[in-house]
Amino acid sequence: MIPVTMISEYEFCSRKLFLEKVLKLVVPPKDVMVKGSVRHEVYDLINKKEKNLIVSITKRLSYTQILELYKNVYADIVRNTISNNKKALIEVNISLIDFFKQMWPLIIRECKSRAENLLSFIAKNEIYGRELWDKLTPKIESEFKIESEELKLTGVIDKVEIYPDSVIPFEIKTGKAPDIGVWSGHKLQLAAYVMMLEEAEKNVDTCFVTYLDINESREIAINPFLREKVLKIRDEVIKILEEKELPDFCDNKNKCNACSLKEQCYNQTFMKKKILEFNQK
Numbered sequence: 001m002i003p004v005t006m007i008s009e010y011e012f013c014s015r016k017l018f019l020e021k022v023l024k025l026v027v028p029p030k031d032v033m034v035k036g037s038v039r040h041e042v043y044d045l046i047n048k049k050e051k052n053l054i055v056s057i058t059k060r061l062s063y064t065q066i067l068e069l070y071k072n073v074y075a076d077i078v079r080n081t082i083s084n085n086k087k088a089l090i091e092v093n094i095s096l097i098d099f100f101k102q103m104w105p106l107i108i109r110e111c112k113s114r115a116e117n118l119l120s121f122i123a124k125n126e127i128y129g130r131e132l133w134d135k136l137t138p139k140i141e142s143e144f145k146i147e148s149e150e151l152k153l154t155g156v157i158d159k160v161e162i163y164p165d166s167v168i169p170f171e172i173k174t175g176k177a178p179d180i181g182v183w184s185g186h187k188l189q190l191a192a193y194v195m196m197l198e199e200a201e202k203n204v205d206t207c208f209v210t211y212l213d214i215n216e217s218r219e220i221a222i223n224p225f226l227r228e229k230v231l232k233i234r235d236e237v238i239k240i241l242e243e244k245e246l247p248d249f250c251d252n253k254n255k256c257n258a259c260s261l262k263e264q265c266y267n268q269t270f271m272k273k274k275i276l277e278f279n280q281k
């Protein structure tokens with residue numbers, strides 16, 4: 001089984017995939033990676049706490065009261081998650097206070113969107129507590145595990161909105177977003193998830209990449225060309241892992257400049273030594 005993340009990693013640079021997955025070079029953590037992982041943890045906890053929060057609503061509340069409820073729960077989640085990851089954040093020179101300030105506006109938007117959805121659902125259905133939770137749509141699941149023997153792929157989808165007859169997958173990304181659309185690796189990753197969900201007989205309405213830094217969810221159309229490309233890259237990844245031949249440098253210097261393995265990758269002596277050690281194993 002090939003993890004779907006390897007498809008986007010291959011799309012970025014096949015040589016980097018080889019260095020990480022075959023030669024097992026360790027990628028030094030970068031601030032964007034640490035921020036991304038803390039944000040993922042926050043959004044995962046937000047989704048997991050949703051049930052308790054909704055079950056606790058036993059009577060009609062105003063929009064402001066619902067919003068306050070969300071804000072209190074989410075503020076605790078953000079504070080605790082930052083505190084639990086304090087060491088990793090400080091190691092890459094991220095100020096805990098600045099990071100909280102960066103995250104908070106995104107969290108407030110999340111609170112508002114959930115409070116609005118909940119308020120309109122209650123207004124239509126007049127139900128509360130456990131019944132409200134049971135009937136509320138969409139339900140949001142994070143870290144949604146999926147695999148397909150048929151496609152030889154496995155993965156964890158960041159967020160899935162679950163409706164009675166369909167699902168909508170989201171990939172949540174930290175870091176620079178392109179001016180328009182989504183980065184090609186992100187597109188391939190979502191296409192692979194859509195193919196796997198369909199394989200599991202789920203009806204996929206559409207799919208999105210959410211770029212947290214600009215707070216935008218961008219929709220992707222999954223066409224046959226993209227589906228073919230996912231399968232082609234999956235086969236190329238399998239080949240790299242099996243044949244273990246060092247791929248050439250990528251042809252985009254901007255990628256190399258942003259790459260956390262650049263120093264090792266361009267150091268011929270180091271690379272020769274690593275390949276030799278690897279072949280002797």
Ligand code: SF4
Pocket residue numbers: 012013014015016019248249250255256257259260261262263265266
């Ligand atoms: S430095 Fe460039 S060629 Fe080397 S692994 Fe990174 S992106 Fe690929």
